[in-house]
Amino acid sequence: MGPLSPTRTMRLWGPRSLGVALGVFMTIGFALQLWGGPFQRRLPGLQLRQSWASTPGPAVPPCPPRQRLVFLKTHKSGSSSVLSLLHRYGDRRGLRFALPARYQFGYPKLFQASRVKGYLPQGGGTQPPFHILCHHMRFNLKEVLQVMPSDSFFFSIVRDPAALARSAFSYYKSTSSAFRKSPSLAAFLDNPRAFYQPGARGDHYARNLLWFDFGLPLPPEMRTKRGNPHPPRDPNPPQLPSGVGLRAHTLDPNALFHPVPTVADGHSQTSSSASLDLRSSSFIQWNLAWLDSVFDLVLVAEYFDESLVLLADALCWGLDDVVGFMHNAQAGGGQGGSAVGDDGLTAEDRQLSARARAWNNLDWALYVHFNRSLWARIKQYGQSRLDSAVAELRARREALAKHCLVGGEALDPKYITDRRFRPFQFGSGKVLGYVLRSGLSLQDQEECERLATPELQYKDKLDAKQFPPTVSVPLKTSRLPSP
Numbered sequence: 194m195g196p197l198s199p200t201r202t203m204r205l206w207g208p209r210s211l212g213v214a215l216g217v218f219m220t221i222g223f224a225l226q227l228w229g230g231p232f233q234r235r236l237p238g239l240q241l242r243q244s245w246a247s248t249p250g251p252a253v254p255p256c257p258p259r260q261r262l263v264f265l266k267t268h269k270s271g272s273s274s275v276l277s278l279l280h281r282y283g284d285r286r287g288l289r290f291a292l293p294a295r296y297q298f299g300y301p302k303l304f305q306a307s308r309v310k311g312y313l314p315q316g317g318g319t320q321p322p323f324h325i326l327c328h329h330m331r332f333n334l335k336e337v338l339q340v341m342p343s344d345s346f347f348f349s350i351v352r353d354p355a356a357l358a359r360s361a362f363s364y365y366k367s368t369s370s371a372f373r374k375s376p377s378l379a380a381f382l383d384n385p386r387a388f389y390q391p392g393a394r395g396d397h398y399a400r401n402l403l404w405f406d407f408g409l410p411l412p413p414e415m416r417t418k419r420g421n422p423h424p425p426r427d428p429n430p431p432q433l434p435s436g437v438g439l440r441a442h443t444l445d446p447n448a449l450f451h452p453v454p455t456v457a458d459g460h461s462q463t464s465s466s467a468s469l470d471l472r473s474s475s476f477i478q479w480n481l482a483w484l485d486s487v488f489d490l491v492l493v494a495e496y497f498d499e500s501l502v503l504l505a506d507a508l509c510w511g512l513d514d515v516v517g518f519m520h521n522a523q524a525g526g527g528q529g530g531s532a533v534g535d536d537g538l539t540a541e542d543r544q545l546s547a548r549a550r551a552w553n554n555l556d557w558a559l560y561v562h563f564n565r566s567l568w569a570r571i572k573q574y575g576q577s578r579l580d581s582a583v584a585e586l587r588a589r590r591e592a593l594a595k596h597c598l599v600g601g602e603a604l605d606p607k608y609i610t611d612r613r614f615r616p617f618q619f620g621s622g623k624v625l626g627y628v629l630r631s632g633l634s635l636q637d638q639e640e641c642e643r644l645a646t647p648e649l650q651y652k653d654k655l656d657a658k659q660f661p662p663t664v665s666v667p668l669k670t671s672r673l674p675s676p
């Protein structure tokens with residue numbers, strides 16, 4: 194193992210041991226983030242291809258591509274579109290995925306290494322190490338580090354809690370008891386406490402889902418008398434050290450860097466800000482600082498393409514490696530790739546967004562924080578350089594869509610008869626998918642399939658590749674001497 198970077202050291206120590214030391218690193222961490230940290234050391238690595246046909250890459254890559262990855266797949270945040278890129282990248286290169294037995298790692302329980310197929314505890318065997326861990330989990334660093342090396346690239350994605358709430362309400366209408374009891378999202382947000390009961394079935398889908406997925410504990414005032422509704426099964430959740438409350442940072446939930454937010458509902462925002470009292474504000478800041486020490490990059494769904502360019506740069510991947518299609522969009526969602534902000538929404542919709550952000554105050558803080566980090570990194574990368582990479586990425590995506598897809602876009606599932614491409618249908622909306630054009634060359638067919646395959650089918654494909662079914666050889670044949 195090479196020299197330990199502060200970040201890697203923190204990962205190895207685990208959240209509890211970070212204790213007071215993290216207070217010192219927090220300051221350094223924030224400064225590093227502002228300066229760009231490891232990001233700045235990376236060379237510009239995007240090779241842009243001009244057409245559909247593959248072109249050979251440069252003889253000597255400018256930097257070695259990172260291939261040990263931990264992607265925290267958060268819910269309803271565009272994470273399936275990222276997963277699709279990872280599936281494709283790993284599949285093409287024969288990388289080993291740390292896979293769940295089914296499709297998630299024991300969610301909503303905290304991640305346990307034992308949930309990974311083929312995982313052998315340290316010293317338990319000589320199996321080759323995993324490259325990519327990327328399926329749904331509730332993050333639990335200590336256990337993740339049992340499976341993946343501490344110098345893996347850790348990343349995740351967040352989405353504006355207002356858009357996420359719309360998506361989650363539709364998708365988890367029958368899964369969350371709070372949502373099920375409520376006639377509409379507007380009714381729910383009008384008086385959430387009439388429907389929401391901490392500890393009830395699927396309640397984590399109804400409030401601060403991102404915070405939950407990141408494995409963070411709830412602030413004391415949000416815990417129930419019976420205890421934390423999501424009891425931290427991890428013995429080492431990030432703890433607020435005594436005295437930190439005195440050094441509280443003020444959190445401005447409106448402080449989005451770009452664009453200027455247009456949240457209009459003063460009442461809801463005021464109540465949101467008011468609820469973030471000094472104590473919970475420092476609790477939130479503490480947890481965000483901890484996430485900064487663990488995660489190398491957090492993408493933002495509203496700036497998906499900008500995020501992908503930064504991802505490609507950070508991983509030293511080609512731009513083509515991050516060009517993919519949108520997955521898991523619900524028909525009529527309409528919030529897909531749109532930037533944050535409430536322009537064009539009705540007054541009612543704006544009020545709903547403000548209420549959703551206030552209700553999901555921890556997620557809003559998380560979102561504001563990572564949105565700010567993203568724009569700080571964009572500044573480092575260079576706005577005009579980013580703009581041209583984003584334009585190139587979009588042009589590539591459009592060319593691929595025209596080349597591969599019937600209609601050049603996502604379709605209602607009723608048109609998808611080939612089960613390999615029909616996304617899993619769940620929730621009250623229809624989940625869109627893709628139909629491949631006919632007459633593709635064999636090579637193009639293969640590549641288009643990779644782009645269009647939904648996450649569950651792709652996981653099954655990777656599973657079958659990594660764990661080929663054992664062929665039982667008839668006894669007589671197996672006894673024959675080899676030629």
Ligand SMILES: Nc1ncnc2c1ncn2[C@@H]1O[C@H](COP(=O)(O)OS(=O)(=O)O)[C@@H](OP(=O)(O)O)[C@H]1O
Pocket residue numbers: 267268269270271272273274356359360361494495497519520521522523524526527528529530531
């Ligand atoms: N590229 C991109 N940019 C912005 N938004 C995107 C993107 N890709 C997917 N989406 C939207 O994300 C929603 C699905 O999120 P997930 O894939 O994380 O869902 S899941 O938890 O895996 O079920 C789903 O939101 P809704 O359509 O509002 O439900 C997708 O439309």
